[in-house]
Amino acid sequence: MRKTLPILLLALLLPVVAASAKPPRQLRKNAGLHYLDDHFLRYDSLQKQLHGLAETGYREFRSAELLCRHLEQHGFRVERGVAGIPTAFIAAFGEGGPVIGVMAEYDALPGMAQDTVPFRRAPAGGGAGHGCGHNLLGTGSVAGAVAVSKWLAEGHRGTIRLFGCPAEEGGGGKAYLMREGCFEGLDAMLDWHPDTRNTVNTQTGLANVQVRFTFHGRSAHASGAPEQGRSALDAVEAFDFMMNLLREHVPQTTRIHYVITDGGRAPNVVPDRAEVLYYLRSPQRTVVGELLDRALKAAEGAALGTGTTFEHEIISGNYERLPNRTLSELLYRNLECLGGIRYDARERAFAVEMLRNSGITDTACLARVSRVEPPSDEGLAAWVSSDVGNVTWGVPTGSLRIASFVPAGSGHCWQQTASGGTTIGTKGAMQAARVICLTACTLYTDPATLARIRAEFLERRGPDFRFEPLMGDRTPPLPL
Numbered sequence: 323m324r325k326t327l328p329i330l331l332l333a334l335l336l337p338v339v340a341a342s343a344k345p346p347r348q349l350r351k352n353a354g355l356h357y358l359d360d361h362f363l364r365y366d367s368l369q370k371q372l373h374g375l376a377e378t379g380y381r382e383f384r385s386a387e388l389l390c391r392h393l394e395q396h397g398f399r400v401e402r403g404v405a406g407i408p409t410a411f412i413a414a415f416g417e418g419g420p421v422i423g424v425m426a427e428y429d430a431l432p433g434m435a436q437d438t439v440p441f442r443r444a445p446a447g448g449g450a451g452h453g454c455g456h457n458l459l460g461t462g463s464v465a466g467a468v469a470v471s472k473w474l475a476e477g478h479r480g481t482i483r484l485f486g487c488p489a490e491e492g493g494g495g496k497a498y499l500m501r502e503g504c505f506e507g508l509d510a511m512l513d514w515h516p517d518t519r520n521t522v523n524t525q526t527g528l529a530n531v532q533v534r535f536t537f538h539g540r541s542a543h544a545s546g547a548p549e550q551g552r553s554a555l556d557a558v559e560a561f562d563f564m565m566n567l568l569r570e571h572v573p574q575t576t577r578i579h580y581v582i583t584d585g586g587r588a589p590n591v592v593p594d595r596a597e598v599l600y601y602l603r604s605p606q607r608t609v610v611g612e613l614l615d616r617a618l619k620a621a622e623g624a625a626l627g628t629g630t631t632f633e634h635e636i637i638s639g640n641y642e643r644l645p646n647r648t649l650s651e652l653l654y655r656n657l658e659c660l661g662g663i664r665y666d667a668r669e670r671a672f673a674v675e676m677l678r679n680s681g682i683t684d685t686a687c688l689a690r691v692s693r694v695e696p697p698s699d700e701g702l703a704a705w706v707s708s709d710v711g712n713v714t715w716g717v718p719t720g721s722l723r724i725a726s727f728v729p730a731g732s733g734h735c736w737q738q739t740a741s742g743g744t745t746i747g748t749k750g751a752m753q754a755a756r757v758i759c760l761t762a763c764t765l766y767t768d769p770a771t772l773a774r775i776r777a778e779f780l781e782r783r784g785p786d787f788r789f790e791p792l793m794g795d796r797t798p799p800l801p802l
Contacts (some may be wrong), residue, residue, distance in 0.1 A: 354469035354759035366387040366579035366748040372457035373743040376430040381490030385428040412484035415471040423511040436739035440676035451739040455516030462751030466758030480766040493640025494564040497708035516726035523721040529607035529642040530707040539630040541594035551592030552629040562625035577603035639792020641711040649720035662692040680730040690724035718779040728752025
């Protein structure tokens with residue numbers, strides 16, 4: 323992999339490796355970097371506001387509006403409610419091409435409420451929390467887009483588009499935006515996600531569908547007249563049993579998980595309705611389709627065996643990612659020059675205490691946040707799904723992972739909610755913004771690289787590709 327940059331860029335960026343929050347003042351020769359260096363506290367406040375709002379998918383009304391207003395204050399033209407989703411938006415700055423996109427997310431996870439302390443403490447009342455760091459993802463992407471706009475405002479030609487993408491966590495918001503053509507006309511897309519390491523993601527990840535199975539039976543007194551009842555919960559349990567048996571007879575890379583979301587209300591009433599929510603995953607979306615067919619047959623068998631009926635609803639569906647080596651290498655070179663994340667004494671003390679409260683006595687793992695690791699297909703696996711996968715088949719996309727959490731948990735955990743709401747998370751978001759800014763500025767001024775990115779994209783995707791949404795033509799699953 324090439325690790326060279328133009329001499330001028332090296333002179334500008336190499337000293338940044340040792341910096342914690344911003345590079346030395348005398349080296350701010352790029353208007354975008356200059357802006358980011360001067361506005362750490364502004365974006366620290368923004369991400370903490372999102373962290374406090376913690377709105378779940380398709381309910382991110384205040385979070386989306388907060389980001390929209392910030393972008394408008396910086397001269398962006400904002401279109402709200404795109405693709406029929408009230409919390410989706412597109413913000414644009416500049417004129418003409420190239421047109422570079424950046425994706426922002428801002429939805430929280432149900433049940434992940436956590437105070438920003440290094441031990442487990444949920445706020446009174448519990449609720450949702452940013453256990454996946456989308457408060458940082460949204461803030462870092464917006465900061466990066468605004469930084470690019472400062473560079474464009476100096477007289478450079480091009481357009482930056484920030485896509486406000488709701489409901490990544492289970493709602494598949496980007497699939498609906500993709501279906502409605504929101505990403506058309508882009509030359510490249512830049513994507514990032516908070517992590518406990520600094521790297522570039524070049525793996526495909528997993529395609530997936532989220533499916534709700536609802537069984538209908540007949541209620542009766544569970545003791546007085548059980549023979550009159552037909553238990554929908556029995557059907558769910560029979561279905562789940564068959565799906566668990568199925569695990570032995572699927573490819574090893576398959577993932578199947580579920581949660582019973584409705585199992586009745588009282589033991590002495592035969593449930594006439596029961597519901598279970600499934601995720602079906604595989605590195606190939608064709609295998610996901612096969613899994614769904616087999617699941618439907620299992621559901622049919624469970625219904626026949628229990629004297630019930632069933633219906634299913636595909637809530638969301640995501641493609642596996644289509645990597646782009648050329649764009650990933652450009653991102654990686656910029657990330658290498660900028661370096662990892664440096665904790666100050668206060669942040670390190672917070673991290674050490676969090677490790678101790680997580681049962682981890684060896685603090686050597688903290689070193690990983692300060693280094694840049696090779697791309698993820700060189701030793702780091704990606705066994706997760708994202709609706710970003712849909713977008714990668716419509717526009718060449720490069721994806722970063724930036725150390726924004728204390729490495730004390732395993733994803734979707736209280737440790738990530740807690741550390742992501744501190745300056746530890748803000749440093750990750752701002753480093754992502756710097757990489758986004760540098761990469762976008764390169765793409766605006768290097769048509770040869772853009773051409774190579776496009777050529778690789780078309781070759782990998784193939785000439786006969788046509789996007790077929792895995793959730794079909796259903797409307798977005800907006801809250802009632």
